[in-house]
Amino acid sequence: MPEFETVEVAAENGIGKLTLNRPDSLNAFNEKMTAEIQSVLKSFSSEKSIRCVAITGKGRAFSAGQDLKEVAPGKSFADSLKRRYNPMIRQITGMEKPVVALINGVAAGAGMSMALACDFRIMSPGAKLIQAFVKIGLVPDSGSSYFLPRLVGSSKAFELAALGSEISAEEAMRLGIVNRIFPDEEFAEESQKILDRFANGPTRAYSLIKKMMRHSATSSLEESLEYEAYMQEIAGRTEDAGEATKAFVEKRPPVYKGT
Ligand code: T3D
Numbered sequence: 001m002p003e004f005e006t007v008e009v010a011a012e013n014g015i016g017k018l019t020l021n022r023p024d025s026l027n028a029f030n031e032k033m034t035a036e037i038q039s040v041l042k043s044f045s046s047e048k049s050i051r052c053v054a055i056t057g058k059g060r061a062f063s064a065g066q067d068l069k070e071v072a073p074g075k076s077f078a079d080s081l082k083r084r085y086n087p088m089i090r091q092i093t094g095m096e097k098p099v100v101a102l103i104n105g106v107a108a109g110a111g112m113s114m115a116l117a118c119d120f121r122i123m124s125p126g127a128k129l130i131q132a133f134v135k136i137g138l139v140p141d142s143g144s145s146y147f148l149p150r151l152v153g154s155s156k157a158f159e160l161a162a163l164g165s166e167i168s169a170e171e172a173m174r175l176g177i178v179n180r181i182f183p184d185e186e187f188a189e190e191s192q193k194i195l196d197r198f199a200n201g202p203t204r205a206y207s208l209i210k211k212m213m214r215h216s217a218t219s220s221l222e223e224s225l226e227y228e229a230y231m232q233e234i235a236g237r238t239e240d241a242g243e244a245t246k247a248f249v250e251k252r253p254p255v256y257k258g259t
Helices: 031-046 077-094 110-117 132-136 144-152 154-163 169-175 184-199 203-216 221-236 239-249
Strands: 007-012 015-020 052-057 061-063 099-103 106-108 120-123 128-130 166-168
Touching (some): 031 077, 052 110, 052 184, 099 184, 132 154, 203 239
Parallel strands (some): 052 099, 099 120
Antiparallel strands (some): 128 166
């Protein structure tokens, strides 16, 4: 893995960890950082020994979104999104293993979008989510207009996007945006348990589940039933499914290899 300037990277016990590392600007995304994130996600995706990915931020923030101080006169927003942000979101959703957002602090604008693109969100009690776009006259991007209505319904999604108000961890949990809130003193340890569980689980089944959840967003019951039959045929033929059935019969915990 090459040296990075704006992110930290670690790979241990099947978990690839990407830490956004520009704490002085609340881990705002500059050009360098979006390029480095793309590079890291690419290598996490192809590295078979990594079976779970975690994304978090250094310091008191997850990410404050686009770096508003990196000014490029006359810049194209569409170009910035297509070249820098959209690929990251596709890398996360297309990653054939679970991606967990460890939301250690504020996640605003595209920082919130990145967290929404992940498969599982763990939030620290003092963290907050902000659809900050509207506060600078912009609209949701980097997937927020897709993920948010699906998570909270269109009425609440409009409110959050149009008012840009802060969403506390408690409210995020009530709205179904986050999966877990862990107290600060237990955050690292409890999050690690979840990461370990994913990293030692049936990776191919997780990957198929990701695809099925996305497929269901645009399919009828009839299409879903057909897709389930198709996907179950794939899952049922994995080594991990064979091992789990054998383990059940032998009354022992399964040992998954991710194959
Ligand atoms: O390419 C494109 O432009 C298209 C993509 C757009 C996607 C987007 O993400 S648009 C949305 C961009 N993000 C924002 O509008 C959020 C801006 N930040 C804030 O509203 C606040 O900083 C927070 C609510 C996130 C946190 O507030 P607070 O009071 O806890 O911290 P602070 O004092 O505002 O910020 C601390 C430092 O971080 C400060 O630096 P300083 O003055 O101490 O040197 C601040 O300027 C810096 N910082 C915070 N956010 C950004 C930032 N620097 C650059 N860019 C930021 N987004």
